[in-house]
Amino acid sequence: MLAASLCGCVATAPEPAPVSQQVSEIPISLALEETITIGIRQHLQDPASAKFGTMRAGERTLNGRREIVVCGHVAAKSSSGGHTTDQPFAAKIYPDEGSSFELIAMGDQSLNASGGVVGTCHAAGLPISKP
16 A cells, blocks of 8 residues: 555755855955955955955855855056046955955946946946946
8 A cells, every 4th residue: 555655755855045145244354354465465466455345245045155255446546546436346255264364356347237347236236336
């Protein structure tokens, strides 16, 4: 009888949940700010001249990997010594992996929500605007 009741059952794999690009916004602690500024400075020609604008951060888990997405603006001197305009940036920090830092992109001045750094930040739920 048990075998008869199991015959109609078919095992199906559950549908995977859609991957969300959105993050849950979090406050930027002093430790997180230090990780961000050190990471961004490593990608600048004159790291000591960096001046950071407002930054926004959010947390999410993708494929079982926890990450913090950070968006903001930075201005620094160019190799010729002049100041550049503020550049938007997007980066990821992996808190479960020693707070490793990954720069996604920097320098796109487009305010178009579908393009470049600004578009990436908007898609993540961390819209940034030109300072």
